[in-house]
Amino acid sequence: MSIFTNLSKLGLGTWALGGDIWWGKQEDRISNETMAAAVSSGINFFDTAPVYGRGRSERLIGDFLRKRKLRDKMILATKAGLSWEGAKIYHDLSEKKILKEIDESRRRLQTDYFDIYQVHWPDPNTPIPETARTFQKLKDKGIIKAIGLSNFNFLQLKEFSKFSPVDSLQSEYSLFNRELEKDIIPYCQKNNIKILTYSPLYSGLLTGKFFLEPREKVPEDRIRQTKKEEFEEPRFTINRQALENLNKIAEGYKKTLAQLMLNWNFSQPGISLAIAGARTPEQARENSLSLGWEISQADMEKINNISKIREAKIKEFKKR
Template sequence: MEFQELGTSGVRVSRITFGSWAAGGWLWGGTEQNDAVGAIHASYDLGVTSIDTAPVYGMGLSEQIVGEALKTLPRDKVQILTKFGLRWDLAQGEFAMKTKDNNGHGLHVYKYAGRDGIIKECEDSLRRLGTDYIDLYQQHWPDTTTPIDETMEAVARLIEQGKVRAAGVSNYSVAQLQEAEKTLHLVSNQVPYSMVRRDIEADVVPYCLENNKAILVYSPLQLGLLTGKIKPGQEFGEGDLRNGHRLFTPEAVTRTNALLNKIRPLAETKNATLGQLVLRWTLAQPGIAVALVGARNPEQAVQNARAMNFQLTFEEIDFINKQLAALQPAA
């Protein structure tokens, strides 16, 4: 495994980080808790020491699962990355979405990052996780109803109290990062990025490189699309966010699979799966510090961690980039 410090925070994370969104079941069609705990343990055994979660993943369930897994892991060797600012229990702030919990009950989710809300969320997360500190505390989404300086002052207070080691954000634009920096030093920005979704390369990546901020990317396998296992016209269960997604139309899946077939021989020369090759390519891109990868069972977790078992040469990365360049106009 490879590790990287987040800025100068002293928080050192594994470049493959366990993403526990799917483990919480929300928008993924449910979960099996024992499998999820086993997946975290299997990841740790292969050097994946960092776990990314959030309260809204399963309305607390994902954090509880991570807390259960933590009971038998050495806390000082595990980095817990969680978030704040998406509330399903409070109708305040900016309306984000109408959704359902894992039991099918309707919910409204709001983006809210007011001072008192953050303090409460941190206490709730610490309780669910069964720990007394969070290694990286991230604002899940920007909240246009709360001044950024109010949000950052609240996180600064939590750092002073020793409840948080380092502060990050998620889904922030460059302008929002610059505004936040006036109040609090941020070490990271967590954003979506994959072979078929590369818009951050235009502005977020250059800014983070110049200002020593780690980029943590989520959905590097594009919700499973880049594993090569999705077939055109494949149906997903009710509540699965891939239903109706523009990258999962039959035409888009056909295009992506054609790309994957071109790079499949390279994966085979590395004795790797397509997914592992995609993760290795992702981590070779400028500014990308961490790839967050989900797993719902130990087998998937092991496959993800083994993406670090090989390297890509400059020529191999260039070959993949040329295949991607041919795909881009149609995507």
Template sequence: MEYRNLGKTDLNLSAITYGAFAIGGNMWGGNEQQDSIDAVHASLDHGVTSLDTAPFYGFGLSEELIGQAIKGKDRTKIQLLSKFGLVWDGSNNGKGEFFFDANDNGKTLPVYKYTAKANIIKEVEESLKRLGTDYLDLLQLHWPDATTPISETMEALESLIQQGKIRAAGVSNYSLDQLKEAEKSISLASNQLSYSMLNRAIEKDVIPYTIENNIGIIAYSPLERGLLTGKYFKDATLKSDDHRNGYFGQFDPEKVKSFLNAIEPLAISKNASLSQLVLRWTTLQPGITIVLAGARNATQAIDNAKAINISINNDELEFINKELAKL
């Protein structure tokens, strides 16, 4: 495994980091809890030391499962990354910015983006309890909240750092302008953003700024939630309540399939899976610090961790990029 410093902090994270959205089950067609715990264990056994989760994932279940998985392990060798700012239980009393209606076993839950100071403090305490720890290595704003001044949110994060509740503060889904505004109040460790072979918009403005200002980029959805594994062009299917039924609709399936067919021989030549080749390519892109990879069982987790061992030379990178340019 490769380990990389996150921005200007002393956090040394695994280049492939475990992404725990899917093990929450909600929006992903459910989950098998023991398989999820096994996936975390397998990740840790194969050099993945960093685990990224959020309260919203499974309405607390993802954090709880990670807490169970790391119980009894050396906490100093594990980096816990979580988030705040999505409220689904009504505790915001209508405050914040309405985001969308989530489905919890047939029950509709209105989700709000809410990043006021009092809510941040509340959410952190809840996350610490679910995770079974007394500090988070990185706390990240989950989605921007237009109803709360950025300065208020950042001041709350700075306070949590001073209290020792978090080691570093980051954001997610922040635009360039939002990053610049936040940096007036705090030195951010990172910005977690959607980034993949099929979604490279942040290369235009955000990545040049983060490189210049030494802010880490945490790339999420590098496999586009499984689309770039190629399995959904073969025999894999989705459950009816899996959000990817709609999510995949933004892509041209024939173009994606043709691209994957073009690069698959390269993966085979390296005795690697398509997903491993895609993950490794992502870790090699300028400005990308760490890459999140989800896994719902031990086999997937091991496959993800071993992606870091693939060697891709400049000619091979150029070949992949030329194929990408056809999309």
């Protein structure tokens, strides 16, 4: 049976649980409670990477799954290709490095196999065929069950597919970032590649917490610093209008904005699962309530319109 058969529509992203660069302080106790809350709310997919907290996220998950005897009940995905030396992060997708990395990940995660093993980012210095053949060998040996790519553009995805079948693609996708719809989603649908979306809450912005309430300064050590243009005028006002309108739709379902945005995300054609990050058990529980209900066709159209109007306004402002 394919590992994708019983996948929950929502997964837990554990980048923030590693704390460190981009995420700031994160207590292990809270991270353990967050994972426990996700699992008891019906989530059976964890996404991690060696680089998340430079090993910490993988170690936390490994201990958590062993203590609770959950390994064989979870679909576990990690990645290869981003390493670190002190604070310096670098790409390496050579065969030698992947084989070393997978052993280190297996040790930290206390498992013999990975359900999905993903190329984290393309490496400009390693030819794609070398990486593809290494992943295929790992799959042939049963060490990995599915081959995943992440952050590959359309051409890179097609190139990799010439040398190894691709089972899944993990890419950024949310109502505020719909790039994937151009060519990647149709290609994946045609070629039976499962799409796992990351940053479905646009790194927390689609929860509305910065826009519906008095404006909060974005802390320096947060990944959403990379989206700080969203907080600058006129984008801030354009975003706030969009989020207010989306929030009205969410209220109609007695749901929060985060729940509406996650449900919208994993309900889009071609999307298998949304990987939502959470750094507290409350966030994990709230997000899990995006499961088990449906957005009506009429509201899907309204949501689509809201996103189109936002995009048009931003385009208009960029032209000036």
